[in-house]
Amino acid sequence: MRVQRNSYMIVSYKVRHNHDVREFLSSYRYLLQRAIDIIWDNIEWKKKRNRLIPIIPKSKEFKRALRNQLLKDWNYASHYVDSAIKTAYSILNSWRRNYIKGRRGRNKPVVKRKFVRVKETLYRFRDEKIVITIRPRQLYLEFDLSKAWFRKRVEGCGLGELVLKENELIITFRKPLEERRTAEFIGWDLNKCSMDGFSPKHGWIRIDLRHLYHIHRVHEIKRKKAQSKASKKTSLKSIVSKHGRRERNRAKDFIHKLTTQLVRILPNATHGFENLDKLGMYSRSKKHNRDVAKQNWKLIIQYMSYKSKVKLVNPKGTSSTCPRCGDKVMKLRKGQVVRCMKCGLTLDRQLCGAINIYLRMKGFPPSPSIFYRVVIKSMISLWKVRMKGGRGVTPIGDKDDDMLPMNPRGELSPMNPKAYIGIGKPM
Template identity: 40%
Template sequence: MRKSSGDSSSTTRRAKNETVVRAYSIPIRVDEVILEFIEEYHKLARSALQEILGARKFTRVERKQLRDKLLKDWNYASHYVDSAINQMLSLVKSYRRKLKKGKKARRPRLRKKFVYVKSTLFSLKGSTLRITIIPRKHYLEVNLANCPHILPFLKEVWAGRLKLGGLFLFPDRLILNFVKSVEFIDVKDWMSIDINLTNVTVLAGLTVYRFDTCELYHIHRVYELKRQKIQKISAWNKKLSEELLKKYSERERNRVKDFLHKLANKIVEIAKERRMGIILEDLNRIKERVVNSSKELNRKLSKWNARELQRIIEYKAKWFDIPVIYVNPKNSSRVCPACGGQLIPQEGRLMKCSCGLVEDRDFIAVLNLRMWGVRGSPEGVGGFEAFANDGPMKTNPYGVMAIEKQRIGIKFHEITLTPP
């Protein structure tokens, strides 16, 4: 559940319960029957997509007619037809919702070949997962005991603390979705996180952690240069160029993913140890809002994984019953956290206020985010009821810090993650 302090309603009480999903991919080997099944499902889903796109409202009657039509030459479990229709319907609804809001949206296309397996189409007995392909004739059986990283989750499923949700079947892998109903803890305080191009700054109580992310930027830059060289090959060997681009793009994704997960683990670990909730910036559509500002800025933003990092932090935190809220970050590094005045840029990353405060802009940002997350933003919008004790960073309703314009007892930790 996501809420922003831009809500003009009165203070919003956050839900105490929520459902969280963790997905894990495991390699599998399938026979020719299943490979053909995945191919047929892909064709079925594409047909459903075209029918739904062509309908104005897609009523219940039209849905039944489409289902009956798709079932005519379908030789597999009928529930897969329902899966395909639901999957494509969700895709089209999302597309039309964007158009209605005036956003740019590409017409939906189905490229990747995979099958969504509903919970009615598989069973879990012990560590053996059995997926129905053709009822009473053909099944896919996967021994999950061969996947050590899955076993702790299986034990939770057997104990009834987790559920195994719908699966995604690919020709070479199976994605398992473990579903957990979490009850958020009553936190002692809140930690705020400011994500920048070259660092992530975290304020936890009276401690500031600054994680160096220059290595992440470097990874993107290295592969950007590789792609530029590969694109020159396409003039005389397009096939080789495409293969190399695919190869290095996958390497880049894997290295970035590994870095982001390590960073998120560190941050969530701090929140767990200190029993703190997490405050994040609402960066929805941030790239859309600033795109076309300048060629240099657009290039930098293309290497910025802020939203992906936030997504990982959020699901990891919620998995451990830690609440996460979002606040509007507008002017978070330009407004004085002591008096609310306008800050003036100084040399380097320093910002100065007429009240005498001179501080690092990242430190100012996390101070403001923390205050706005707990008490609401200075513009008088709703904000949140954060269920936290005021803790060491006490604030009054107007956002004036109890530390009186000074870093009394504030400790800085510079942290560099080991490159993947």
């Protein structure tokens, strides 16, 4: 997985329009497909062991010849040809990455959606109006943003690339981020119904994700009922897609609020996550596969990556390796607790994963001295502060809501993602 590492905060908003751009969109889609066809025909296939690896041509001479060929019979602004070439290379590079990973075959990508990527040289923004050039000195499209609902949100932001569709315009805004020094590191272990983190400053941080799982489960049931009816009556197919759209929107809304609140509470932190891939998690169990498909781990990391600093680590063995000695651990209590048979360390499985992620993002190997200095020594002072405050240590490592409230002022209601610090009970 790739995370954003630029120095800009990027947001996008949609603006509805009633311009007739169907012919222009169809012409651009045909142009984009032509660009893909020409590049595809010039791909060189090299044999490496038992596989054929595609080498996409990217020389200046080839791109110049491609541009000249696409400009023939093109009746719109010439800069759209540059936009189509850039988009074609983006599509083919994405296909190549997935092909090498074994997720795609040797099939040429086909463009089905109608859209146009509008470069910054193809529009001007003045007096709160965007004017897009379609044909120079002949045809322009004007979009008035003076009454847009997001005006105050984007004050001081610059415009980026636009995406023109049949009924809407997607506007991208960007704002330079202030350089912040990392004050702390937090390792996060993403699970089915919780998001468990660890840092020496805060200890064990647990965020409740049961509501996110509930969103997927509720819409799964509704979609199943709608599908059974749509199989007999085709006019009800739109209801099935409506439930899928609502599910995605509600999940995105929850994750946006959750990640925004996390960044507010931990403004100068670098967040460590596992570089997870769902394709390697599926098994023969139907229930397990459905639970994996419902997870939004990738979306959480994606939203965190442009709101804060994110570092990805190798997920191999984070929950099955002892953070103190590096040996394999044994699962107890149906996998809720793990115990190292070599050094005797016993702790919650999610906490074990969070500690291992923290140690990996800091570059520390499993070692008893490092574990004592980084984990135990820093946690002792935290426990003493909690005991003096009258809160104590929770007996089963479960809840302590007053330590790190995720909803101090009710900003996240009604979803209210909760967080708490828990300390596992000694065995």
